[in-house]
Amino acid sequence: AQSVSQHNHHVILSEAASLELGCNYSYGGTVNLFWYVQYPGQHLQLLLKYFSGDPLVKGIKGFEAEFIKSKFSFNLRKPSVQWSDTAEYFCAVNAIQAGTALIFGKGTTLSVSS
Amino acid sequence: DTAVSQTPKYLVTQMGNDKSIKCEQNLGHDTMYWYKQDSKKFLKIMFSYNNKELIINETVPNRFSPKSPDKAHLNLHINSLELGDSAVYFCASSLLAGGSGEQFFGPGTRLTVL
Numbered sequence: 001a002q003s004v005s006q007h008n009h010h011v012i013l014s015e016a017a018s019l020e021l022g023c024n025y026s027y028g029g030t031v032n033l034f035w036y037v038q039y040p041g042q043h044l045q046l047l048l049k050y051f052s053g054d055p056l057v058k059g060i061k062g063f064e065a066e067f068i069k070s071k072f073s074f075n076l077r078k079p080s081v082q083w084s085d086t087a088e089y090f091c092a093v094n095a096i097q098a099g100t101a102l103i104f105g106k107g108t109t110l111s112v113s114s
Numbered sequence: 115d116t117a118v119s120q121t122p123k124y125l126v127t128q129m130g131n132d133k134s135i136k137c138e139q140n141l142g143h144d145t146m147y148w149y150k151q152d153s154k155k156f157l158k159i160m161f162s163y164n165n166k167e168l169i170i171n172e173t174v175p176n177r178f179s180p181k182s183p184d185k186a187h188l189n190l191h192i193n194s195l196e197l198g199d200s201a202v203y204f205c206a207s208s209l210l211a212g213g214s215g216e217q218f219f220g221p222g223t224r225l226t227v228l
Contacts (some may be wrong), residue, residue: 032175036214038155043204044219088155101159101170102217109155 002027004093006105013081013112017077023091023109033074034102035065044090050074061085083114085087117141118220120205126226127195133222134191137205145169145210146188147217148180150211151202195227 007022025031035047048059055067065076074091091105118139127133139146147170161180162170163185168180177193192199205220 032215036219043221044157044206046216046218051215090157099164100173104157104161107155107157 002093002095002103004091004103004105005094006089006091006108008108009106010109010111013110015083015112015114017112019076019078019085019110021080021089021091021110023074023105025072025074025077025091025093025103027072027093028094029095031103032094033065033067033096035063035074035076036090036092038088039105040087046103047076047089059101072076081110081112086110086112118205118207118218119207119224120203120220120223122223123221124224124226125213126228128228129195129197131195132191132193133195133225134189135203135205137188137220139186139205139207139218139220141209143207143209143218144185145208146182146185147206147208148188148190149204149206149219151204151222153201157204158194161188161190192225195225197227200227202226 001027005024013080033050036044037047038044047063050057050067058064063078067074089108092102120137138144145164149157151157160174163182165185166182179191182188202222202224204222206217208215208217
């Protein structure tokens with residue numbers, strides 16, 4: 001069965017610090033990978049996604065993620081965080097087969113202090 | 115324009131009651147989903163429908179029954195509510211089945227069972 005691990009449960013940063021959130025998945029086949037963000041009191045929004053091609057993908061709001069197939073990882077990065085990045089971040093994976101839903105990691109809470 | 119909408123946004127009810135949550139998407143997607151987000155923010159798939167047909171039915175008590183009158187709507191009916199049903203329920207939709215495409219999420223319904 002697929003699973004997704006997010007290593008950091010709660011990350012606390014000051015504004016302008018760099019961010020890296022870890023995400024590893026377990027599935028040997030082809031996958032689609034996603035990072036979603038949930039701002040306080042709001043619904044999930046897509047930050048970025050990887051389907052194929054360049055393993056370094058850029059998303060909204062200055063976020064990027066790198067897919068490293070050999071490490072089964074899809075880490076999220078941002079060079080300089082802002083207070084408005086305070087949110088819950090979810091990594092999600094889908095195996096390329098019919099009838100398989102997104103499997104989410106348990107989320108990482110990011111708190112950015114100004 | 116709201117892409118995925120849910121009603122109600124908040125639902126407070128007594129144990130043992132029956133309640134429904136409605137979801138509608140105006141994106142023209144064929145596939146819709148229900149997710150449950152527990153108090154620890156963990157998101158888990160419950161059901162998925164593709165063109166009104168159930169394609170994913172995770173290990174969910176049979177007190178939960180999804181209904182899709184047409185491909186733009188996926189409602190969730192819950193019988194005999196229990197305290198453990200308290201959570202935020204998110205509806206989502208995607209163009210492609212099986213979660214292989216981006217999923218668009220609704221604003222969530224916060225269910226509190228007293």
